[in-house]
Amino acid sequence: MAYRSFKILVSSAGRRVGLIECFRRAARALNIDIQILACDLDPDLSAACGVADRAFAVPAYSHPEFTGRLAEIARAHDVRLLVPTIDPELVPLAAAAGDFAHFDCRVHVSTPPVIDVVRDKLETMRVLDAAGVPVPRTGMLEEVRGELSRWDWPLFLKPNAGSASRSISMVRSMADLPETTAEPMILQQYLDGPEHTVNAFVDDGGTLQSVISHRRLRIRAGEVEKGVTERHTAHRAMAEGILRALPDLRGAFCFQVMDDRLTGPRVIEINARFGGGYPLVDHAGATFAQWLLEEVAGLPRTVHDDWREGVLMLRYDAAVFRG
Structure with a gap:
């Protein structure tokens, strides 16, 4: 219908x-x-x-x-x-x-098993690593606290179930680590290089239809404020690996990639939803919202991977007035 x-x-x-x-x-x-x-x-x-x-x-x-x-x-x-x-x-x-x-x-x-993985950052790293997707070294703070002499500093400290860059900090030595935390925290290998958000769309039959990257030129409150679309074959391969690891992933999702200058690109997290930078993706021609409406409305599909590279987004503050 x-x-x-x-x-x-x-x-x-x-x-x-x-x-x-x-x-x-x-x-x-x-x-x-x-x-x-x-x-x-x-x-x-x-x-x-x-x-x-x-x-x-x-x-x-x-x-x-x-x-x-x-x-x-x-x-x-x-x-x-x-x-x-x-x-x-x-x-x-x-x-x-x-x-x-x-x-x-x-x-x-997506299904509960998929969401359970992506909402657990440590489990995400384990699942992706097992599927051959490159990820940074990651461990629970309390589990690795006693063996950090074998880790390279600095490290990133973040909540295991965090979002929107909440409570993320860089730690440069044991002295910077908190003695107690209000929630489970992970330590992650520090990656130095450009950061990208990779947006992808998986249709309702489970086929990866489109993968579009944008380089995060400037971030505010965890969301891209200035970004530019780029095409990277490595990012496409990562998206394919994520879908192999999580075959029940559906619809629009995005993942963060740090293109480390020494180790190459690494996936640092997955968001199984429309990302905050999706308007840039849409403007560049990867119209996930339209493709989702086509599925829901039972209309002919127009999914493609022919989006425009080099589209620049410069966000600014606007206002909605009431009264």
Whole structure:
């Protein structure tokens, strides 16, 4: 059945105005009518909720009623596609995706085993390494604390389940390591070189259709502020390796690569969702939002890997006004 009109729900919408605009542009290209609903903990203070057609308040992703409230909204408003935007909500939404499917709503999320891996940075490194994908040396802080004389300094310290560059720091010696931590932390080999985000799209049949890299020229709060698209055969090979390691990965995802000057490129983490820099990808011609709408609407597929290299994104602050 082909849908020519349906609703999308963007969860944890926050500042993802650019993502909403990409979906609206995709709908115009496909000549379908969509309404975009958005939700957040406090929708009155969310720019994306401000530009959506309707907005709703929901509990935090850690609340036991989080997915139930989203399902309530989706069912009441005939939502056909739910798009998560932050890593922590992927675990509860992956577990609940089958409940949404009962009323014909697709959650843009991979299976729980995939999400369990990508939300655990140490496990991600282990799984990718076993699949032959190059990764940096990584270990749990408490497990390797006593053997760090065999590691090369400096190192990166980060939460094992962190996101958005939260609580990341460089440590140059044992004296820089905290004695206690509020959450499990990993230590990772320091990599020195350009950083890239590699965005990829896997169709609903499990085929890797497009891989597009952008070099992160400047970062703010964990998101690319200035970036330029580049084509790297090594990054494509890494994406293929990730899919071999995680064959149930679906839809849009991205991974971070450090092109170390000595060891070459290494994957440092995976985000199984639309990345914060996706508007650059979309503008360069890798229109993941459109391809996802084609799948949900039952329309002919236009997926390709013919995007434009050298597209530069320069982000700036804008405002949504109320009242």
